[in-house]
Amino acid sequence: MSNEVVSLASGNEGTLKDQFSAYVSRLRSGEMGSLPAVVATVVLALIFEIASPFFFTKLNFTNLFVQASELTMLSAALVFVILLAEIDLSAGVTAGVAMAVWIVLVKFLAINWILALIAAFAVGLLIGWVIGLMVAKIGVPSFVVTLAFFLGFQGMQLVLLGEGGVYRVEVPEVLAIMNNNMPDWAGWVLVVASAVTMFLLSTWDRGRRSRKGLVNKPISILYIKIAAVLVLGGAAVAIMNQNRSQGVIPISGVPIVVPITVIILFIGSFVLERTKFGRHLYAVGGNPEAARRAGIKVAKIRIYAFMICAFLAVVSGIFHSSRIGNVDGSAGHTIVLSGVAAAVVGGVSLFGGRGKLSHAAIGAIVITMIDNGLGLLQMPAGISFLITGSVLLLAATIDALARNRGGVINRN
Amino acid sequence: MEGPVIELAGIKKSFGPVDVLKGIDLKAYAGRVLALVGDNGAGKSTLIKGLSGVQPFDEGVVKFAGEEVNIHTPRGASALGIEVVYQDLALCENLDIVQNMFLGHEEMLTGTLHEAEMELLATKALQSLSVRTVKSVRQKVSSLSGGQRQTVAIARSVLREAKLVILDEPTAALGVAQTEQVLNLVRRLADNGVAVIIISHNLSDVFKVCDDIAVLYLGRLVAQVKTSETNSTEVISYITGAKTQEGEGK
Numbered sequence: 001m002s003n004e005v006v007s008l009a010s011g012n013e014g015t016l017k018d019q020f021s022a023y024v025s026r027l028r029s030g031e032m033g034s035l036p037a038v039v040a041t042v043v044l045a046l047i048f049e050i051a052s053p054f055f056f057t058k059l060n061f062t063n064l065f066v067q068a069s070e071l072t073m074l075s076a077a078l079v080f081v082i083l084l085a086e087i088d089l090s091a092g093v094t095a096g097v098a099m100a101v102w103i104v105l106v107k108f109l110a111i112n113w114i115l116a117l118i119a120a121f122a123v124g125l126l127i128g129w130v131i132g133l134m135v136a137k138i139g140v141p142s143f144v145v146t147l148a149f150f151l152g153f154q155g156m157q158l159v160l161l162g163e164g165g166v167y168r169v170e171v172p173e174v175l176a177i178m179n180n181n182m183p184d185w186a187g188w189v190l191v192v193a194s195a196v197t198m199f200l201l202s203t204w205d206r207g208r209r210s211r212k213g214l215v216n217k218p219i220s221i222l223y224i225k226i227a228a229v230l231v232l233g234g235a236a237v238a239i240m241n242q243n244r245s246q247g248v249i250p251i252s253g254v255p256i257v258v259p260i261t262v263i264i265l266f267i268g269s270f271v272l273e274r275t276k277f278g279r280h281l282y283a284v285g286g287n288p289e290a291a292r293r294a295g296i297k298v299a300k301i302r303i304y305a306f307m308i309c310a311f312l313a314v315v316s317g318i319f320h321s322s323r324i325g326n327v328d329g330s331a332g333h334t335i336v337l338s339g340v341a342a343a344v345v346g347g348v349s350l351f352g353g354r355g356k357l358s359h360a361a362i363g364a365i366v367i368t369m370i371d372n373g374l375g376l377l378q379m380p381a382g383i384s385f386l387i388t389g390s391v392l393l394l395a396a397t398i399d400a401l402a403r404n405r406g407g408v409i410n411r412n
Numbered sequence: 413m414e415g416p417v418i419e420l421a422g423i424k425k426s427f428g429p430v431d432v433l434k435g436i437d438l439k440a441y442a443g444r445v446l447a448l449v450g451d452n453g454a455g456k457s458t459l460i461k462g463l464s465g466v467q468p469f470d471e472g473v474v475k476f477a478g479e480e481v482n483i484h485t486p487r488g489a490s491a492l493g494i495e496v497v498y499q500d501l502a503l504c505e506n507l508d509i510v511q512n513m514f515l516g517h518e519e520m521l522t523g524t525l526h527e528a529e530m531e532l533l534a535t536k537a538l539q540s541l542s543v544r545t546v547k548s549v550r551q552k553v554s555s556l557s558g559g560q561r562q563t564v565a566i567a568r569s570v571l572r573e574a575k576l577v578i579l580d581e582p583t584a585a586l587g588v589a590q591t592e593q594v595l596n597l598v599r600r601l602a603d604n605g606v607a608v609i610i611i612s613h614n615l616s617d618v619f620k621v622c623d624d625i626a627v628l629y630l631g632r633l634v635a636q637v638k639t640s641e642t643n644s645t646e647v648i649s650y651i652t653g654a655k656t657q658e659g660e661g662k
Contacts, residue, residue: 208528208529213532
């Protein structure tokens with residue numbers, strides 16, 4: 001035996017079976033990620049399917065995706081600040097203000113809708129920057145800063161749109177996002193493109209590792225994941241590509257919002273998992289002092305996170321306006337709490353440093369399903385709130401327990 | 413013996429009217445472990461903060477590898493090859509070992525994190541210290557014991573190719589077996605040709621692993637002796653001020 005033999009494992013060794021048991025032991029140690037939310041999705045789907053004949057209709061299935069996309073986007077926005085153990089209560093009204101600016105520019109100043117949209121995003125980024133500065137440079141707790149913005153911007157919306165002002169969105173491109181569908185073939189392209197991207201990224205990683213002589217996970221894991229994307233994605237597209245119209249004019253295809261959401265989530269995840277900024281964001285969320293000593297500019301990371309949050313919140317604002325077809329002065333007041341709930345239910349830790357964008361999407365689907373399913377069962381809205389609240393409480397409890405088990409609070 | 417890696421001459425530092433360091437002369441050599449001992453308030457932390465660039469010295473000459481240098485920032489110290497392993501370790505529990513070791517110094521390839529390269533280099537750094545206690549380099553730090561965390565923090569300095577590693581109370585929070593592991597690690601670090609300075613209150617650790625002992629007493633260096641030529645009674649009397657190197661009583 002030479003000295004070189006002393007080798008450290010990377011966690012990639014072993015067969016598929018070894019990898020599976022390693023996954024189970026990670027689950028047991030509290031790193032559950034989005035598994036509880038995935039289980040909840042399946043359970044809820046089964047319950048509602050049994051209880052309501054309308055739940056798994058083609059129409060409602062597609063509606064679920066449309067409804068969830070708006071919440072997903074807001075929740076994804078919030079993930080960037082929740083990862084820092086911060087909060088942005090003003091994300092919803094930031095979107096409201098940005099959309100108010102947009103409609104004012106389009107309606108009253110007759111500015112091109114795309115230019116107006118750029119202005120709306122600029123407003124969002126500016127708001128995020130100001131919040132970030134207050135939090136990172138001055139040290140005001142984000143809860144308070146964003147609560148103040150939350151209150152103030154409700155006023156700003158009214159100032160911009162006038163008391164009770166409601167303005168119809170008359171830009172077909174914006175209305176199309178939530179209301180129009182892609183041609184059937186485009187849905188298939190989306191599924192195949194997702195699988196191919198997954199394959200290429202993974203192959204790229206594996207190549208880098210092999211060239212360095214490092215062990216890769218069994219390739220069968222990749223094939224299983226790709227098969228899952230193809231089967232589940234394919235099934236969803238197959239359902240959405242059928243005619244779901246209850247009238248004469250046929251309606252079919254994947255709603256346009258779906259690929260937009262998928263692409264934004266992909267870019268966001270890429271940034272979080274594969275760039276220096278993403279790594280530093282997690283580090284600041286996990287231990288700001290350690291990050292500072294490692295030479296990371298903590299304040300800069302915080303400011304960027306709030307700007308990204310505001311930017312994506314504006315995207316969700318566009319989705320909202322597209323869905324309801326107008327911009328009004330009360331948009332975005334309540335959705336922010338559902339956004340936080342979705343992130344936490346999906347497995348993003350409120351303590352910071354743990355969570356992914358995909359968790360926000362899964363959490364948003366759970367919350368949307370509860371709302372949608374109970375609505376179909378003609379339950380009063382009160383019940384829906386009660387159940388959503390209970391699910392959130394459960395998710396937050398799991399998060400706190402996992403944190404204990406992970407040894408963060410109670411080592412030994 | 414080669415020249416010292418770091419040489420301090422006439423180092424002074426005061427906070428307002430309080431003189432904390434009153435002219436320190438100190439040398440640390442490659443391949444040797446130097447213990448810096450002294451009672452609370454003797455100036456150990458201030459000395460270390462000066463060397464690490466956190467609080468620059470007021471006066472005095474710092475020579476690094478024979479060249480006179482000015483250390484004003486932690487980055488500057490790091491660029492010279494001085495790494496400090498703090499008592500609270502400064503690790504991110506939500507990140508894994510590799511990610512922690514490269515934090516702030518990530519290897520990049522075509523604009524993205526080069527995980528493979530980082531994993532390889534981290535593994536090599538741990539191997540150079542003959543670390544066997546960690547299960548996987550991709551373990552989250554939250555799942556590591558105190559000794560393992562200390563290992564990661566020390567291995568990080570190997571990765572940066574530090575010439576001088578300063579350890580602040582590396583064994584303070586550890587049990588017996590883990591203390592043993594960390595002391596072995598420190599020994600191997602020095603054997604790899606690094607100059608090591610350890611701050612410690614634990615004299616039995618000091619005698620186990622250190623080659624030289626420097627004693628601070630109220631801002632002055634009262635003794636710098638070879639471990640083999642002294643004993644703990646003598647060191648304690650230096651620490652308490654009962655004795656100075658010239659042998660005068662106080």
